[in-house]
Amino acid sequence: MITQHHLAPSFPAAGLAACEDCALRTGTICARLDRSDRAALHRLGRRRTIAKGQTVVWQGEAPSQVVNVVGGLFKLTASTSDGREQILGTVGPGAFIGRIDGRANAFSAVALAPAEVCLFPRETFIAFAADHPEIGAEMLERALQDLDRARRWLLMLGRGSAIERVAALLLDFAEASPGQRHTFALSRGQMADLAGLTIETVSRRLGKLKRAGVIAVPERDLFEIRDADTLRAIAGEMPGNGPH
Amino acid sequence: MITQHHLAPSFPAAGLAACEDCALRTGTICARLDRSDRAALHRLGRRRTIAKGQTVVWQGEAPSQVVNVVGGLFKLTASTSDGREQILGTVGPGAFIGRIDGRANAFSAVALAPAEVCLFPRETFIAFAADHPEIGAEMLERALQDLDRARRWLLMLGRGSAIERVAALLLDFAEASPGQRHTFALSRGQMADLAGLTIETVSRRLGKLKRAGVIAVPERDLFEIRDADTLRAIAGEMPGNGPH
DNA sequence: CGAACGCTTGAGAAGTATCAATACAAGTGG
DNA sequence: CCACTTGTATTGATACTTCTCAAGCGTTCG
Numbered sequence: 001m002i003t004q005h006h007l008a009p010s011f012p013a014a015g016l017a018a019c020e021d022c023a024l025r026t027g028t029i030c031a032r033l034d035r036s037d038r039a040a041l042h043r044l045g046r047r048r049t050i051a052k053g054q055t056v057v058w059q060g061e062a063p064s065q066v067v068n069v070v071g072g073l074f075k076l077t078a079s080t081s082d083g084r085e086q087i088l089g090t091v092g093p094g095a096f097i098g099r100i101d102g103r104a105n106a107f108s109a110v111a112l113a114p115a116e117v118c119l120f121p122r123e124t125f126i127a128f129a130a131d132h133p134e135i136g137a138e139m140l141e142r143a144l145q146d147l148d149r150a151r152r153w154l155l156m157l158g159r160g161s162a163i164e165r166v167a168a169l170l171l172d173f174a175e176a177s178p179g180q181r182h183t184f185a186l187s188r189g190q191m192a193d194l195a196g197l198t199i200e201t202v203s204r205r206l207g208k209l210k211r212a213g214v215i216a217v218p219e220r221d222l223f224e225i226r227d228a229d230t231l232r233a234i235a236g237e238m239p240g241n242g243p244h
Numbered sequence: 245m246i247t248q249h250h251l252a253p254s255f256p257a258a259g260l261a262a263c264e265d266c267a268l269r270t271g272t273i274c275a276r277l278d279r280s281d282r283a284a285l286h287r288l289g290r291r292r293t294i295a296k297g298q299t300v301v302w303q304g305e306a307p308s309q310v311v312n313v314v315g316g317l318f319k320l321t322a323s324t325s326d327g328r329e330q331i332l333g334t335v336g337p338g339a340f341i342g343r344i345d346g347r348a349n350a351f352s353a354v355a356l357a358p359a360e361v362c363l364f365p366r367e368t369f370i371a372f373a374a375d376h377p378e379i380g381a382e383m384l385e386r387a388l389q390d391l392d393r394a395r396r397w398l399l400m401l402g403r404g405s406a407i408e409r410v411a412a413l414l415l416d417f418a419e420a421s422p423g424q425r426h427t428f429a430l431s432r433g434q435m436a437d438l439a440g441l442t443i444e445t446v447s448r449r450l451g452k453l454k455r456a457g458v459i460a461v462p463e464r465d466l467f468e469i470r471d472a473d474t475l476r477a478i479a480g481e482m483p484g485n486g487p488h
Numbered sequence: 489c490g491a492a493c494g495c496t497t498g499a500g501a502a503g504t505a506t507c508a509a510t511a512c513a514a515g516t517g518g
Numbered sequence: 519c520c521a522c523t524t525g526t527a528t529t530g531a532t533a534c535t536t537c538t539c540a541a542g543c544g545t546t547c548g
Binding site: 022076078080081082085086088089099100101106107133136137139140141143144146147148150151153154155157158159160195196210236 | 319323324325326328329330332333342343344345351377380381383384385387389390391392394395396397398399401402403404439440480
């Protein structure tokens, strides 16, 4: 789907031994490395905690470092020259941010929630990756997944109405948190930026879904899906939207 | 930009020795292989000519083969369940189409012009790529480029007005054919599918640009840029839109 | 010539953005 | 504790853009 979500709410404390805890996770760049290689990679980078709202990658700048997301949630945003912002997607644990060629970043990456990352100097990381083809394979897999998600969202933005987009977002949020009640991972404004709409339109469409009994919103940042079938029908069965 | 274009109008005749001519090109998957490896890869696939309008990859199907585009132009399209079609982008020589994991394709690939491709059975290609890391590196580079283009277009579809999208397409076409006069690489309907608009809106916006003296359209599928600065201003300086 | 196709143009309908007012919760400082 | 500010969400009225439906035009091709 559009957003990748938290695998777990907590992460190991930052520290020298952090890699050994962290690498147990599936889906990280390091996952395919053996213990000694992982230790070598660990020495090249440093672990940092990113506060909510902080930017780790800037649009238009050639990155001097690459980012491996360990925990938390980032939005990838791009702006037009006249200041309109579009969220290109969100990424969570396991994501790799930063170009490996020397070109400027096409987007900025901003933490939506407190996050944990590993930073590597770009050149150093490239040199390491050259010696470890497993990393390249992992990165290729991730890139192809990201490409798929981007193209699915492209279809949504190109051909979907406002209510289709909002419904798709809700299903996306719901997928991330099992159970009956779900939280809005994004504010209304962020949902609008992601869906290519305005805050008002998002709010109105949510209201419409609420009045139609498809969802319920007991609190401002909580919702419940009352009629999942209708919601899915509204979102439209986009190709690949089913269970992966 | 959004579309990748012809590197040259002609390609070597299909034949057993074709690889040796073709591989001289830059930007193909094979480019990084040495002569003997290329010959080995050549034995695994087969070369085919694709007629205009023919589909090589189907949305929703798990691909049994992967496609390496040698020449021509393809559109990548996806459809919603109710039949609305969105072009996700176009790809030209050097492009690689087809998932390497077993999942279903997220889009169809249709030839917009007579094309030349190399087809490889998926499993066979994967096995070969596993033995030749250069291929993985090349594919990663391509995937990241494609991702960038997809995200740029995402910004356009999410935040751009109809006239911005049309102007961006024109600049894209112009970039592909040097000189004063440029041809529309796509029909009005295809431009509409790509820009997420209707045929009528595309036609109307073109008329508006024509009346404003920004472009001239001496023939139906030819245009001239009269006021490049204004056209660029209308398209909006999207990040990375400048000369690569 | 007539049919088919792609493109253009028009009028009205639908959807979304914009501008503006209001509500509500969480701080902040007196 | 209260008044005040700030940020976020909702709601309303209106304007604007784009879509939809429909007709007309030019070219190509049988």
